Amino acid sequence: xxxxxxxxxxxxxxxxxxxxxxxxxxxxxxxxxxxxxxxxxxxxxxxxxxxxxxxxxxxxxxxxxxxxxxxxxxxxxxxxxxxxxxxxxxxxxxxxxxxxxxxxxxxxxxxxxxxxxx
Amino acid sequence: xxxxxxxxxxxxxxxxxxxxxxxxxxxxxxxxxxxxxxxxxxxxxxxxxxxxxxxxxxxxxxxxxxxxxxxxxxxxxxxxxxxxxxxxxxxxxxxxxxxxxxxxxxxxxxxxxxxx
Numbered sequence: 487x488x489x490x491x492x493x494x495x496x497x498x499x500x501x502x503x504x505x506x507x508x509x510x511x512x513x514x515x516x517x518x519x520x521x522x523x524x525x526x527x528x529x530x531x532x533x534x535x536x537x538x539x540x541x542x543x544x545x546x547x548x549x550x551x552x553x554x555x556x557x558x559x560x561x562x563x564x565x566x567x568x569x570x571x572x573x574x575x576x577x578x579x580x581x582x583x584x585x586x587x588x589x590x591x592x593x594x595x596x597x598x599x600x601x602x603x604x
Numbered sequence: 605x606x607x608x609x610x611x612x613x614x615x616x617x618x619x620x621x622x623x624x625x626x627x628x629x630x631x632x633x634x635x636x637x638x639x640x641x642x643x644x645x646x647x648x649x650x651x652x653x654x655x656x657x658x659x660x661x662x663x664x665x666x667x668x669x670x671x672x673x674x675x676x677x678x679x680x681x682x683x684x685x686x687x688x689x690x691x692x693x694x695x696x697x698x699x700x701x702x703x704x705x706x707x708x709x710x711x712x713x714x715x716x717x718x719x720x
Contacts, residue, residue, distance in 0.1 A: 490646075523711075529692055531647070531711035577646050590635055590698050591660055592709060594646030 488513045490578050490595035497600050499568045506553070507563040507598045509578030515539075518582050520561040521592065522552065525575040534576075537561060568602045575599050608697050608712035616718045617685050625680040625715045627695030635659070635700040636678040637709060638670060641692040653678055654700055682717075690719045 489512040499505040511520065522534040537545045537552045545552045553562040565572060576599075579592040609628045617623050629636050635654045639647035649662035653672035667683040676697070682689055693716075696709035 521708075529694075529714040529716070531694060531696070533708055533710070536708065579646075590637060590700055590709065591649045591652060591662070592637075592639075592647070592696075593649070596644075596646050 488515070488518075488580055488582065488593050490580055490593055492578055492595035492598050494598045495596075497598055499565075499600065499602055501570060501602055501604050502567055504564060504566045505568055505600065507565070507576050507578075507600065509561045509563065509595060511559050511561060511578075511580050513559075513580065513582065515582045518580055520552070520554070521579040521581070522550070522561075522563045523577045523579060523594075524572075525577060525597070527574070531577070535563065565600075570602050570604060573600060573602045608695060608710050610693075610695050610712040610715050612715060613713065614716045614718075616720065618720050619685055619687060621685050622681065622683045623685060623717060625682075625693050625695075625717070627678045627680070627697075627712055629676045629678070629695075629697030630710050633697035633699050633710070634676055635698045636672055636676065637696045637698070638678070638680045639694040639696065640664070640689075641694060641714070642688075643691070647694055650680070685719045687719050690717060692716050 491510045518539045520537045524532045535547045535550045549566045551564045575597045577597045578595045611626045637652040638650040641647040651661040656672045669681045672678045692714045694714045695712045698709045
């Protein structure tokens with residue numbers, strides 16, 4: 487069965503510093519997609535970044551980058567130059583098959599609460 | 605482009621009652637997924653609708669049911685409410701049928717359901 491593990495319940499980071507949020511996953515599928523979402527206190531899930539299992543390069547989106555280590559089954563999120571507005575809950579998620587044809591179902595981890603300090 | 609909307613934003617019910625939550629998908633999207641997020645947990649997949657038919661279901665009992673309409677909006681119905689049904693219910697829409705890419709799901713703001 488697919489599983490996402492986030493071992494850091496909470497993290498602190500100083501403003502303008504970089505922070506890494508850990509995510510490991512377990513799947514027997516060869517094709518899958520990995521996502522990171524941000525959830526502020528308002529509740530809405532905001533998509534940050536995506537990595538397909540066959541993508542050879544690590545994904546980057548602005549200040550977000552995904553450190554994808556397939557052999558170790560890890561997909562850590564790196565946020566550079568943290569801002570106060572980055573304070574939120576962060577979820578790692580996985581979907582089997584990165585394209586249509588299968589149920590577009592996401593499996594989420596338990597999340598990491600990030601607090602950015604001034 | 606209109607994003608995913610959900611109604612109502614908050615709802616209070618008592619045990620045994622029934623509830624209907626509504627979701628309007630993002631313009632152009634044909635798939636709606638529903639998730640339940642209990643306090644302090646990650647979202648759990650309830651089910652997904654693709655072109656008005658259920659297309660996958662998570663580990664939820666039959667009293668959780670849904671509908672998708674021709675305009676791709678969707679409803680989540682929960683019968684015989686239990687205290688443990690108290691949660692944030694998230695709806696997400698996507699455009700399925702693509703052959704590559706992230707096939708990203710766009711989430712609505714959620715409905716917070718409290719069962720007393």
